[in-house]
Amino acid sequence: MDKVFDFRGVSFAYPGREPSLRDATFDVGEGERLAVLGANGSGKSTLLHLMDGLYFAQSGEVRAFGQRLTPEAVERPPFGPLFRKRAGFLFQNSDAQLFCPSVEEELAFGPLQMGWKEEEILRRVGDTLGLLGIAHLRDRPPHGLSSGEKKKVALASLLILSPVVLLLDEPTAGLDPRSQGMLLELLDDLHGRGGLTLVTATHDLELLPHIADRVLVLGEDHRIAADLPTERALGDTDLLLSVNLIHAHRHRHGAMVHSHPHQHTRTHDHAHGEGKDHLH
């Protein structure tokens, strides 16, 4: 499997602040589904920005498609435009991503920057909108769309470029359950049929089995705490507790009140002593 991303000892800090990411070493293979899991402020978004060549490693090295990511490399042809075409970044805030006056122009923005022919762009705009079932939004201004529609348009604006990898920052945040379901199905389709590499930053444990086969867990110290298959990561309660993704809280069973860590998303059984075992 070819490597799409290769991080070696990467650290990054915003100016005047403590590092947001420390000494990250991992790689992402082509066609993989990786989740970057961590509590708020653990460095998930920073990691995606580094992968997309929006931020650059202050120490260590980030390579994408075999090429080292530097400000010069992502600006200059031929690698720059090719990298922008192959890597699509879905921002958490769709309003930041949809800056054009109409949905059609939004989708056309990327291809226009790549210098595609206009006839080809207009054809691809129609195809992509059709693929996502939002052809009726073509002439609408993005500000008037619902959250689910905005997310779909944002995704369409990336898919039109036929990317190899999608970087998704909290993709289901703020979406209603139906829109969440549609988005997850779409991502599953894109991965299954198109072989797209998916890297998703999230702190939503419920989402994990649907979006990732492998999990990179970021700790609150901004280091990689674990790199595990999804099932193993979800089963490791001590790990999840240590990185602040689950918490121990008090609850009541009849007259008995006790506290222990568990995930609300998974059933589990435990013992209270005196044979009073039960299942949550």
Added chain:
Amino acid sequence: MGIAAALLDDGLPAGRRGWLGRIDARAKVLGLLFILVIATLVTTLVPLALCVGAAWALALFGGIDIRRVALALLAVPAFTLALAVPASFNVVTEGAPLVVLCHLGGGHWGPWRVPEFLTVTDRGLFVASRFALRSAACVSLASVLAAATRPQDLFKGLRGLGVPAAFVMVAAMMTRYLDLLVRCAEEIHLAKLSRSLGGVSVRREQAWAAASMGELYRRSRTLADSVAEAMVSRGYTGEVHTLRQGRWSWRDGAFVAGCLAFGAGLLALG
């Protein structure tokens, strides 16, 4: 409907804005802008009144929402009366008296000469009417253009008329994010309202307003940074590329020709 939604587009597709809505945005910008420029050049009342009439005729028979034009026109007196009414008096504009309002007694008030009577003069009334009519003509034409054209088409139209892409892009983004900015300000205000009991002193209100402005600035900067990143992420390198425009139909050409002929007629009238 929030303030933001009321300020911006009404969401109607081009096809539901009457025949005027279906005219190419470039033709509308070119034609109506030409008449608007003529309205600022003519010096007599008849062409200005014709200009207002034409804007209203377009609104009425163009199939667009007449309420939007009427609403915009309601704002005209508020802005013009404060300037136009004093201009009609003999203390500002001299001329033959038409109506005597009161006795001032004459003499001097500091360096200024005070007339015997405060009157509305013929010249003053003309100046005030011309100012009010010119404002009404410009506002009516602009609101007809806005009501008949979706913002996204308007920007396309400007681009098609050769306005630099970077300028149009910035203007479009300003419109796009005005909505978010107003919504953000609304949220800050509502959050404060939900936690307020009774009145507070003017000084505290002022301090709160200053703090809100700071917060709004901080949020808009964060959003601006994200927008810039999203643009770079999709291949933007500093040069704006936009879609080309479609071809004009005979209807678009006829509309522009009509506007040019009407404008020339107004100029001929003075």
